[in-house]
Amino acid sequence: MTELRTLKVALLGCGNVGAQVARILIEDADTLAARAGAKLQLSGIAVRNVHAKRDVDLPQDLFTTDADTLVKDADLVIELMGGIEPARTLILSALRNGACVVTGNKALVAQDGPTLHEEADKAGVQLSYEAAVAGAIPILRPIRDSLAGDRITRVLGIVNGTTNFILDQMDTTGAQFADALAEAQRLGYAEADPTADVEGHDAAAKAAILASLSFHTRFALENVHCEGITSVTAADIAAAKDAGFVIKLLAIAEKLHVADTETGGGEGVSVRVHPTLLPREHPLAAVHGAFNAVFIEAENAGELMFYGQGAGGTPTASAVLGDLVSAARSLVLGGPGRTETTTGQVAALPIDAAVTSYYIGLDVADQPGVLARIAQLFAEHGVSIEIMRQTIHRDAESNVESAELRIVTHRASEAALAATVEAVKGLDVINSVTSVLRVEGV
Amino acid sequence: MTELRTLKVALLGCGNVGAQVARILIEDADTLAARAGAKLQLSGIAVRNVHAKRDVDLPQDLFTTDADTLVKDADLVIELMGGIEPARTLILSALRNGACVVTGNKALVAQDGPTLHEEADKAGVQLSYEAAVAGAIPILRPIRDSLAGDRITRVLGIVNGTTNFILDQMDTTGAQFADALAEAQRLGYAEADPTADVEGHDAAAKAAILASLSFHTRFALENVHCEGITSVTAADIAAAKDAGFVIKLLAIAEKLHVADTETGGGEGVSVRVHPTLLPREHPLAAVHGAFNAVFIEAENAGELMFYGQGAGGTPTASAVLGDLVSAARSLVLGGPGRTETTTGQVAALPIDAAVTSYYIGLDVADQPGVLARIAQLFAEHGVSIEIMRQTIHRDAESNVESAELRIVTHRASEAALAATVEAVKGLDVINSVTSVLRVEGV
Numbered sequence: 061m062t063e064l065r066t067l068k069v070a071l072l073g074c075g076n077v078g079a080q081v082a083r084i085l086i087e088d089a090d091t092l093a094a095r096a097g098a099k100l101q102l103s104g105i106a107v108r109n110v111h112a113k114r115d116v117d118l119p120q121d122l123f124t125t126d127a128d129t130l131v132k133d134a135d136l137v138i139e140l141m142g143g144i145e146p147a148r149t150l151i152l153s154a155l156r157n158g159a160c161v162v163t164g165n166k167a168l169v170a171q172d173g174p175t176l177h178e179e180a181d182k183a184g185v186q187l188s189y190e191a192a193v194a195g196a197i198p199i200l201r202p203i204r205d206s207l208a209g210d211r212i213t214r215v216l217g218i219v220n221g222t223t224n225f226i227l228d229q230m231d232t233t234g235a236q237f238a239d240a241l242a243e244a245q246r247l248g249y250a251e252a253d254p255t256a257d258v259e260g261h262d263a264a265a266k267a268a269i270l271a272s273l274s275f276h277t278r279f280a281l282e283n284v285h286c287e288g289i290t291s292v293t294a295a296d297i298a299a300a301k302d303a304g305f306v307i308k309l310l311a312i313a314e315k316l317h318v319a320d321t322e323t324g325g326g327e328g329v330s331v332r333v334h335p336t337l338l339p340r341e342h343p344l345a346a347v348h349g350a351f352n353a354v355f356i357e358a359e360n361a362g363e364l365m366f367y368g369q370g371a372g373g374t375p376t377a378s379a380v381l382g383d384l385v386s387a388a389r390s391l392v393l394g395g396p397g398r399t400e401t402t403t404g405q406v407a408a409l410p411i412d413a414a415v416t417s418y419y420i421g422l423d424v425a426d427q428p429g430v431l432a433r434i435a436q437l438f439a440e441h442g443v444s445i446e447i448m449r450q451t452i453h454r455d456a457e458s459n460v461e462s463a464e465l466r467i468v469t470h471r472a473s474e475a476a477l478a479a480t481v482e483a484v485k486g487l488d489v490i491n492s493v494t495s496v497l498r499v500e501g502v
Numbered sequence: 503m504t505e506l507r508t509l510k511v512a513l514l515g516c517g518n519v520g521a522q523v524a525r526i527l528i529e530d531a532d533t534l535a536a537r538a539g540a541k542l543q544l545s546g547i548a549v550r551n552v553h554a555k556r557d558v559d560l561p562q563d564l565f566t567t568d569a570d571t572l573v574k575d576a577d578l579v580i581e582l583m584g585g586i587e588p589a590r591t592l593i594l595s596a597l598r599n600g601a602c603v604v605t606g607n608k609a610l611v612a613q614d615g616p617t618l619h620e621e622a623d624k625a626g627v628q629l630s631y632e633a634a635v636a637g638a639i640p641i642l643r644p645i646r647d648s649l650a651g652d653r654i655t656r657v658l659g660i661v662n663g664t665t666n667f668i669l670d671q672m673d674t675t676g677a678q679f680a681d682a683l684a685e686a687q688r689l690g691y692a693e694a695d696p697t698a699d700v701e702g703h704d705a706a707a708k709a710a711i712l713a714s715l716s717f718h719t720r721f722a723l724e725n726v727h728c729e730g731i732t733s734v735t736a737a738d739i740a741a742a743k744d745a746g747f748v749i750k751l752l753a754i755a756e757k758l759h760v761a762d763t764e765t766g767g768g769e770g771v772s773v774r775v776h777p778t779l780l781p782r783e784h785p786l787a788a789v790h791g792a793f794n795a796v797f798i799e800a801e802n803a804g805e806l807m808f809y810g811q812g813a814g815g816t817p818t819a820s821a822v823l824g825d826l827v828s829a830a831r832s833l834v835l836g837g838p839g840r841t842e843t844t845t846g847q848v849a850a851l852p853i854d855a856a857v858t859s860y861y862i863g864l865d866v867a868d869q870p871g872v873l874a875r876i877a878q879l880f881a882e883h884g885v886s887i888e889i890m891r892q893t894i895h896r897d898a899e900s901n902v903e904s905a906e907l908r909i910v911t912h913r914a915s916e917a918a919l920a921a922t923v924e925a926v927k928g929l930d931v932i933n934s935v936t937s938v939l940r941v942e943g944v
Binding site for chain 2: 080084088091092094095096190196197198201202205206207208209210211276343346358360361362363364365366367368369372374375377378379380381382383384385386389
């Protein structure tokens with residue numbers, strides 16, 4: 061057997077994922093060399109504190125605080141520090157030096173993807189970030205390569221395990237958001253400061269990346285409409301359950317044909333993150349706990365789903381090492397790296413232009429003609445009703461009757477829906493609008 | 503914008519899938535050119551009869567019976583004729599001419615994969631066959647590229663839509679095999695001669711391909727133990743349902759550590775196709791109708807599932823065109839094609855060495871001590887029982903009692919199980935062994 065050449069691998073960051081990547085690079089060196097066609101030698105690990113306690117035992121002499129020098133001498137750079145700086149500067153420097161870069165940094169890619177790709181293309185090297193979206197699940201590469209000959213029309217993703225765990229807990233146990241969050245924190249599924257997860261920011265960065273690859277156009281974080289799950293109540297979940305739905309936080313990117321709007325009309329892509337009702341028989345409804353899944357609709361392929369672990373040190377390390385071996389193969393075989401094609405220039409649509417179905421819960425007066433008045437008002441706003449269901453409650457003590465009205469609409473624009481809800485609020489027979497939630501998969 | 507170069511695409515075969523590939527190549531030419539970085543010009547379609555009726559209208563002047571000449575002049579060759587010859591000779595000729603080849607020919611790849619890959623490597627061109635396994639689902643490329651840094655331990659695939667449709671019908675309606683098959687034929691899910699599907703041959707070829715890519719070792723069709731679904735009865739399905747299981751035809755490839763056996767012991771891969779009981783909560787149990795799904799367990803990634811349409815002209819065309827665009831990109835960018843790594847030399851295990859759980863249905867005499875005798879006999883053969891459940895039936899007319907015994911074992915070798923079943927049959931308290939089925943996912 062011919063002697064394999066050695067490629068130097070610099071690792072930046074040694075947290076949860078980084079420590080597992082380092083461990084596997086050392087423990088599975090022979091297997092990785094066979095797969096890559098080259099020895100992948102971990103040349104160093106850049107950290108802020110070389111003496112910090114790590115998840116796994118690693119040779120102390122690998123650690124350094126001098127990331128710059130480490131990067132300059134590397135053939136392959138793995139960036140797992142997170143955050144914008146110094147990650148951004150180090151990645152650009154690596155690419156300019158002709159190193160392939162693997163990163164799991166969703167915030168950076170969502171913000172600066174175009175700059176990073178431009179630099180990678182100039183240098184003719186690979187830039188890949190499978191670990192940035194849905195952890196261990198192979199999703200970016202299948203979108204880029206396997207679906208390269210198809211046209212994706214819609215992506216629905218459960219891409220944040222923390223919020224899926226919380227919503228799944230609420231659905232299973234009837235718990236309120238705060239209690240489910242506390243349980244998630246106790247089990248290590250949510251951080252002490254859960255803002256990035258529960259407000260949807262993490263999912264929004266992933267939505268921007270998924271949309272960019274799926275629609276061959278650059279979408280940035282500011283193109284993503286983002287709503288988190290903090291206002292989802294146990295009552296919402298119970299009402300949804302009763303109506304045959306489950307509530308999931310979805311990252312959605314879909315192509316829409318819009319009429320004459322401010323965007324000029326034509327084709328556009330709506331990219332958004334929000335709590336969404338899904339029918340219980342939808343494949344995504346069966347994604348429980350902290351698992352992730354991405355559901356794709358394409359013109360020719362039809363419906364596809366990719367399912368797996370969306371977080372965790374070892375699963376995410378699998379995605380990082382898949383990218384690393386692929387990058388190493390490209391260095392061994394020669395020829396320029398393959399990056400994605402962003403040939404399209406599809407407009408990013410504002411949330412007002414999004415078209416979806418809605419679930420609306422109303423607390424109404426129990427008197428004749430209420431349903432008719434509400435239905436008339438929906439019709440006047442051009443919002444078509446699919447299901448309308450009224451439940452009468454009688455308070456045992458006061459003997460006062462109240463009525464609960466649940467409406468599922470056909471697909472309508474956000475703007476039309478918002479106007480309808482405003483008008484409904486003005487009716488004297490309405491006590492309150494208890495929930496307005498979007499519905500997919502119907 | 504710079505003028506794109508033109509790559510000539512030869513299409514061999516124009517059946518169900520071929521006709522859709524041709525249609526998309528013509529209709530979506532601009533999109534495909536943007537994705538590939540080159541114009542993909544359909545230079546001709548080789549068929550046996552140029553005047554045969556096709557699924558879609560295509561320009562008559564594209565058709566030819568002279569496949570040899572068409573192949574000689576092509577940069578990219580798509581083979582969708584099926585069968586071994588002349589497909590094999592044409593593919594080898596294309597590779598020797600330096601053309602990249604995309605094929606959906608599972609029988610040929612399962613039989614002659616090593617020869618084809620050797621030729622592709624020699625010529626430095628791409629050979630890909632995503633469409634050969636699970637239709638539209640991106641599965642081979644994710645195994646090869648995305649999981650390149652991981653170690654797959656087990657693959658469980660629903661890779662034949664016909665048999666999944668039949669078993670799903672039997673499960674839903676209680677139908678017998680023959681009736682469900684007739685329904686599948688009526689709806690176009692099964693062919694007039696359903697042998698290749700219902701006997702498991704189609705799934706076996708896909709199992710060989712999945713095993714080869716997953717375990718980086720060449721497995722041929724003769725390494726695959728194959729049992730079809732023709733002997734699965736409505737009673738089997740009902741009993742499985744009653745016990746919380748669903749019966750699926752699975753293509754299975756798993757790494758096993760075997761003790762001293764004739765294979766010499768150590769590590770080996772068991773590749774097999776057979777009807778399998780799965781717990782109803784397993785992700786694969788929710789795969790209904792003619793859909794396909796592949797469930798993968800990997801050391802680092804954990805559990806992954808890929809779901810989608812496993813057949814049909816347009817979905818399968820999506821997989822073909824994904825391969826085509828990727829191959830075209832490699833020609834545009836230059837550098838050799840990337841083929842899979844088959845560096846391992848893991849032994850293919852005979853079916854006797856396979857280790858799995860079993861479901862055994864027994865019709866036994868209703869008398870004291872029967873359970874104890876049967877349990878003792880299992881213990882003597884080293885097969886551990888997980889669940890044992892007895893149901894007593896009393897015939898209303900004769901007033902004779904009979905007992906039905908259902909046993910689910912812990913994991914045991916085929917050899918130990920076979921010996922146990924033989925011994926059980928010899929007991930005087932056993933009326934009959936009603937079913938012996940393998941169980942996964944417990």
